[in-house]
Amino acid sequence: MNSKTTRRLTAVAAVLTVGVLAGCQDTGQVPGGGSAATPTSSPSKAPSGDSGSDGSRGTGGSGELKAPDLLSAPFPAMCDNPAGRLKEGKAKVGNGNVTLMDRHVSPGYNPSAGPVGLDLDNDGDNEMVAELECDNGGVTWPSVIVVYGDDWKILGSVDLKEQPAYKGQPMSKGRVLSWNVDGNALKVKWGTTDVGPVPTIPWTGRLVLKNGEPQLVDVARGAETTSL
Numbered sequence: 001m002n003s004k005t006t007r008r009l010t011a012v013a014a015v016l017t018v019g020v021l022a023g024c025q026d027t028g029q030v031p032g033g034g035s036a037a038t039p040t041s042s043p044s045k046a047p048s049g050d051s052g053s054d055g056s057r058g059t060g061g062s063g064e065l066k067a068p069d070l071l072s073a074p075f076p077a078m079c080d081n082p083a084g085r086l087k088e089g090k091a092k093v094g095n096g097n098v099t100l101m102d103r104h105v106s107p108g109y110n111p112s113a114g115p116v117g118l119d120l121d122n123d124g125d126n127e128m129v130a131e132l133e134c135d136n137g138g139v140t141w142p143s144v145i146v147v148y149g150d151d152w153k154i155l156g157s158v159d160l161k162e163q164p165a166y167k168g169q170p171m172s173k174g175r176v177l178s179w180n181v182d183g184n185a186l187k188v189k190w191g192t193t194d195v196g197p198v199p200t201i202p203w204t205g206r207l208v209l210k211n212g213e214p215q216l217v218d219v220a221r222g223a224e225t226t227s228l
């Protein structure tokens, strides 16, 4: 048995375990993964009914990473605060907070940028991508996009505060506006500002895994506007 087969079997076992647990507990989650926080399965085994409803578009996945588990996933250091683990999608850490941008957690949830599963490394299993918001001392910083692999291992993250395309100019705000799966990449639209309270500069790029590291490539800056 090769390692990939082992990994896939492990993933299947994990899904079965999740299914058994879901069947035994009143978790409040919609059975069968119907909530928007739950990635729908791949097309061959998509649950009937609610795919595409209330912003669940794009949260497809082969099932090995379930978005409800994302509510208790680890997160990397961000906003100058240490790494930690979410509890019900939130955490207090260091001098601030981390919040998963998910409809079940955040009032600021953007249905166009909810947690999404896609196969970034083209190995047949989905990774999970999520936008996390963080603050430090009451000041909200630009979002961090976190990519998870098997068993919720953090493969890496992309900080919207600092990107090479900003040419050395850190941004004080940064929010994902929308994202869409495009093959083995995630097309991302986000907004930043260098001054002021609201994002005014639109950006587009593609989130890919390069040598196992997530990064935004093909980044382009759009025309600045008064509000995005």
Ligand SMILES: [Ca+2]
Binding pocket: 118, 119, 120, 121, 122, 123, 124, 125, 126, 127
């Ligand atoms: Ca994969």
